[in-house]
Amino acid sequence: MANHVLLTSDDHRTLRITSERSAALGDAVMSCLIVPSEFRRVQNEYPILFRLTPQRDRFQALAMFGFEPGENLFLAGERSEARYRPLALEIQPFLIGHPATDGGDKQIHLDLDHPRVATGGEGVRVFDDLGRATPYLETIAAQLGELDAGWQASEGFFAALARHELLEPLTLEITxxxxxxxxxxxxxxxxxxxxxxxxxxxLGELHADGYLLPVFMALASLANVAELVERKSRRGDLRG
Incomplete structure (x- = not known):
């Protein structure tokens, strides 16, 4: 169960984060939420698919890592073979918190129960001995900011997809x-x-709003389905 707390230098001066990649550290997932602003980077590696939220009130974009729950075909032991990791996966165990006051800056929160929180002396420091943010935390803060801005901008993107009827059901069959x-x-x-x-x-409206490029990136990303099948085949799970 998640245990979210506000990240502070006073409470987390000695906090370390494990940077390796493994199933035990939360990387064994078949997909990850992504935002349109990162579609260009995502499409180099993964198929981009869309799915309704559990409430079925809106669509979300996903980078696909596998074909079944818990399957990440880019995961090899304690490393990832992918050249790009989506922001929502890269920033774990951190997340964006609401501002302390109306109109204030959003805060960085931490899931203390996440397996990436190091319990020993290994891992990357979040604060230095003087309580200043380390380069690692500065990078995380920038990624959180980019992710938050992407979430805010995605509403208009999905509204445009609906307005122009640009999403259709897609079924993938794997032998x-x-x-x-x-x-x-x-x-x-x-x-x-x-x-x-x-x-x-x-088309001009989509381009002017910055939506045409991510549409084409999502469409081009479907070529990566064959790469996913090949990865699964190399693991002996599919016929060649």
Whole structure:
């Protein structure tokens, strides 16, 4: 269970964070939430799919790491083979907290129960001996800021996708080594045919709002599905 607290130099002067990557440290996940501002970086590695929230009131974008819960095909022991890790995964165990006062700056919170919080003397320091933020914490703060700005801007992006009907249901079928077929359902992708039918006015609006590039990045990212299948095949889980 999560144990979120406000990060302070007084309370967490000796805090260390484990930087290795492993299943035990929370990296064994099949997908991660992403924001449109990072689609260009994500599409170099992962398929980008969309899925309704559990409340089914809006869509979220996901970088896909595998085909079943707990499967991260980029994870190799205590390292990640991916060249880019989405912000929402990279900033763990930190998260964005609400401002202490109305109109104030947002705060950095910490999940004390996250497995990446080091219990011994190893790991990366968050504060130095004088209570100043280390370069590691400064990097985390910048990533949190980028992620928060991305969340704030994503509402307009998803509204544009809905307005132009640019999302369509997408089913991925994966053939297993025993010949059976698994189906990954419940996801959406960019509707390529609908995108091609948009007139110059609609395309101009999407471009002016900064939404056209992430749309194309999400569409291009589907080429990475074949790479995911190949990764799974190399692990002996799929037929070649």
């Amino acid at each position: 297993l080594a025993d010949g059976s077929t698994n189906r990954l359902v419940g996801y959406h992708g960019i509707a390529e045919e609908r995108l091609q039918q948009l007139d110059t006015v609609a």
